[in-house]
Amino acid sequence: MESFATVFPYNSTASASQAATYSNDHNDDYEQFEDDHDQNLDLIRKTLNCSSDEAALDHVSPTDSEAGNDLNSASGSGVKKGLKKIRKPKCAFQTRSQVDILDDGYRWRKYGQKAVKNNKFPRSYYRCTYEGCNVKKQVQRLSKDEGVVETTYEGTHSHLIEKPNNNFEHILTQMQIYSTC
DNA sequence: CGAGTTTGACCGGCGC
DNA sequence: GCGCCGGTCAAACTCG
Numbered sequence: 001m002e003s004f005a006t007v008f009p010y011n012s013t014a015s016a017s018q019a020a021t022y023s024n025d026h027n028d029d030y031e032q033f034e035d036d037h038d039q040n041l042d043l044i045r046k047t048l049n050c051s052s053d054e055a056a057l058d059h060v061s062p063t064d065s066e067a068g069n070d071l072n073s074a075s076g077s078g079v080k081k082g083l084k085k086i087r088k089p090k091c092a093f094q095t096r097s098q099v100d101i102l103d104d105g106y107r108w109r110k111y112g113q114k115a116v117k118n119n120k121f122p123r124s125y126y127r128c129t130y131e132g133c134n135v136k137k138q139v140q141r142l143s144k145d146e147g148v149v150e151t152t153y154e155g156t157h158s159h160l161i162e163k164p165n166n167n168f169e170h171i172l173t174q175m176q177i178y179s180t181c
Numbered sequence: 182c183g184a185g186t187t188t189g190a191c192c193g194g195c196g197c
Numbered sequence: 198g199c200g201c202c203g204g205t206c207a208a209a210c211t212c213g
Contacts, residue, residue, distance in 0.1 A: 110186055112205060125204070129184085138204095186211070196201090 092152040094142070106130070106157065108137065119143045133158045 108126040116123045121141040128135040135155040142148045 107185095109184080111207095113187075114203065114205095117202070123203085182213105184212090187209085189206105189208100191206075192204090194201105194203090197199090 090152050090154045092150060094148050094150045096147050097149045106135075116140065121146075128157060130157070130159045 107129045109129045110124055110126050112125040113122045114125070119140065120143045123138055123140040126137045126139065135153065135157050137154065138152040140150050142150055
């Protein structure tokens with residue numbers, strides 16, 4: 001990711017319609033921002049101009065995240081019965097990059113890949129491998145602009161960054177946020 | 182051998 | 198009710 005220009009101006013109709021594809025989950029009860037040592041996401045939120053309250057992606061404490069694991073595993077395998085699914089808010093942003101994966105300092109494990117409608121590139125699904133941390137992200141290259149990678153974070157890390165990365169702030173300068181925080 | 186990736190199958194939500 | 202679609206699981210596989 002060397003040369004990049006700002007892409008997707010906020011007020012373009014294109015980005016507006018794309019943003020509309022992401023559900024806004026502010027209605028869920030995210031009370032407070034507990035994870036103040038989550039440096040990168042905090043940085044993202046600042047870049048996003050999110051308030052801390054609205055950016056409280058989830059009330060994830062180490063114990064809460066275990067409950068989150070239960071919920072998510074249940075939703076995936078269809079075991080969940082009678083439990084209303086709690087959807088976490090998502091932060092989505094786009095970067096112009098040759099590589100799909102941003103090195104944000106966390107360790108991710110890929111758990112799925114799907115072809116999505118109206119996009120010739122598959123969407124990849126990643127989960128944070130830190131024990132008890134239930135953060136997920138989706139990575140997808142845009143078919144309409146192959147140089148742009150769209151990354152969607154879901155949840156809040158419950159641990160310190162594993163590989164402090166000085167370049168992350170650099171990455172942030174490339175980000176164009178168009179969604180839900 | 183452990184960690185991570187691939188990929189087909191499965192499930193739930195949603196629109197018609 | 199049915200079919201489509203997105204998201205997840207899990208076994209097999211690859212890689213260091």
